[in-house]
Amino acid sequence: METRSKAGIMSLWSVPRNLLSLILRVLSKLLCHCAGLLKKFRQDGPSMPQLPQDILMDIFATLEIPDLVRVGSVCSSWRSAYTALRDHGQYKRSQTPCLLYTSESAGKNTVCLYSLGEKRSYKVTLPEPPIRSRFLVGSSHGWLVTVDDRSEMHIVNPITGEQIALPSVTTIEHVKPIVDESGLVQGYELSRHTARRYEPTEYMVYYPDQRRTLALAELREYLQYKAFVFPDEKSKGSYIVALIHNPMNQLSFSRAGDDKWIWLPPYTDYEDCSYSDGLLYAITLRGAIHAFDINGPVIMRKIIMGMTLDRLTDCTYIVHAPWGDLLNVQRIVDEEDANVGSSEHVLMSTTEIKINKVDTRAKKLEEFKCLDDHVLFLGHNQSLILSAKDHPHLKANHAYCTDNSYLYIHGFKNNRRDIGIFNLESNSWDELVTQPRSNWPPPMWITLNLAKMN
Numbered sequence: 001m002e003t004r005s006k007a008g009i010m011s012l013w014s015v016p017r018n019l020l021s022l023i024l025r026v027l028s029k030l031l032c033h034c035a036g037l038l039k040k041f042r043q044d045g046p047s048m049p050q051l052p053q054d055i056l057m058d059i060f061a062t063l064e065i066p067d068l069v070r071v072g073s074v075c076s077s078w079r080s081a082y083t084a085l086r087d088h089g090q091y092k093r094s095q096t097p098c099l100l101y102t103s104e105s106a107g108k109n110t111v112c113l114y115s116l117g118e119k120r121s122y123k124v125t126l127p128e129p130p131i132r133s134r135f136l137v138g139s140s141h142g143w144l145v146t147v148d149d150r151s152e153m154h155i156v157n158p159i160t161g162e163q164i165a166l167p168s169v170t171t172i173e174h175v176k177p178i179v180d181e182s183g184l185v186q187g188y189e190l191s192r193h194t195a196r197r198y199e200p201t202e203y204m205v206y207y208p209d210q211r212r213t214l215a216l217a218e219l220r221e222y223l224q225y226k227a228f229v230f231p232d233e234k235s236k237g238s239y240i241v242a243l244i245h246n247p248m249n250q251l252s253f254s255r256a257g258d259d260k261w262i263w264l265p266p267y268t269d270y271e272d273c274s275y276s277d278g279l280l281y282a283i284t285l286r287g288a289i290h291a292f293d294i295n296g297p298v299i300m301r302k303i304i305m306g307m308t309l310d311r312l313t314d315c316t317y318i319v320h321a322p323w324g325d326l327l328n329v330q331r332i333v334d335e336e337d338a339n340v341g342s343s344e345h346v347l348m349s350t351t352e353i354k355i356n357k358v359d360t361r362a363k364k365l366e367e368f369k370c371l372d373d374h375v376l377f378l379g380h381n382q383s384l385i386l387s388a389k390d391h392p393h394l395k396a397n398h399a400y401c402t403d404n405s406y407l408y409i410h411g412f413k414n415n416r417r418d419i420g421i422f423n424l425e426s427n428s429w430d431e432l433v434t435q436p437r438s439n440w441p442p443p444m445w446i447t448l449n450l451a452k453m454n
Helices: 002-012 019-030 037-044 053-060 065-071 076-087 406-411
Strands: 098-101 110-115 120-125 135-140 143-147 153-156 163-165 175-179 185-191 211-215 224-231 239-245 250-255 270-276 279-284 289-293 300-305 315-320 326-337 346-359 364-368 374-378 384-387 398-401 420-423 428-430 444-446
Touching: 053 076, 065 076, 135 444, 143 224, 153 224, 153 239, 224 270, 239 270, 239 279, 250 270, 270 315, 279 315, 315 374, 315 384, 326 374, 346 374
Parallel strands: 135 224, 374 398
Antiparallel strands: 098 110, 098 444, 110 120, 135 143, 143 153, 153 163, 175 185, 185 211, 224 239, 239 250, 270 279, 279 289, 289 300, 315 326, 326 346, 346 364, 374 384, 398 420, 420 428
């Protein structure tokens, strides 16, 4: 893994020609450790004086991952400091999310990462199978959740190259394998049941019967919607994966080392998840919020908030704010048919984003009129809120958006994406300029992470 990681990282973050500018950007933050270093470095030029490893680690800890990987490739002593910082869990710098997307010109195994700070894209080669042959159903804490052409799921870290297989899709409550005489899986049967009833009507075009037979690659068109990877607070290097899936956007989860998915009935219409203090939170399209204690011998469910909307909204998100509040975010999307009768020309655009504080005692929502110096990241990924003071190149009181609608993502794969920077004050869009990108797999935000899983 280490050999592959070095090669992958070097292909991603090439060493800058002018290392002086990179060093000077961070030295000003740590002059208390090395007051005389700046003067000496200017005198010596490119021959950087040797520093104790703890001083190097203090300096490197202020860098975001792109610059951190660059300085770690300069020489053996800097590589040693970088490796120690990474492996000992001392690197905790808050990262600015990148836009992850694919491009036909980049190749089948390559993803592009657009840096909001540097306003440029980098290319990363991922392990097999080719990323352009997979579905992307989520990203969180530096991990992509992917679905291959057998509808099986993996998580992959684009920076470290680590890839982990998740429990088989056949262990999900609603999936039954179809096997041949030799026991090999040839297809699947997908049930339409919830814990309460069968749901044969809402998606008649997809499910004419209560159970439908699907080919290996076809199942992913209907089953997996959105997935999340959360660090397991009980065990360092371990993780929990939550999966929102059909029928009716139900919820299942698994832990590292599990051989099956655990179903969390009986509720439906889940849209987003978060994890905090040992509780898995989930919000529905009508604003209900449930919290699951999944750490005991018996899974306990608590209703944090009942339904707050009298109808299904376009998208809902649940966000834990840095100041401690739990937020309910609603995204209103306008659909426009640019060419009547052709789904290939359906355009969807965000027209409004509503932010509400969840008052868990009074069981009501309190609307936020302004995020002040904070920034939202919304899309087919973990929902985030960051401080613009900690990330000065981000626009305060704005939401950085990618698509999140199930029907739009899975049904209109080649349509223009609803991607950009949404001004929360004026309800207007600012363009997010990147290199040409493919609309499928759907672009999403990812927060880079150097940590490895057990």
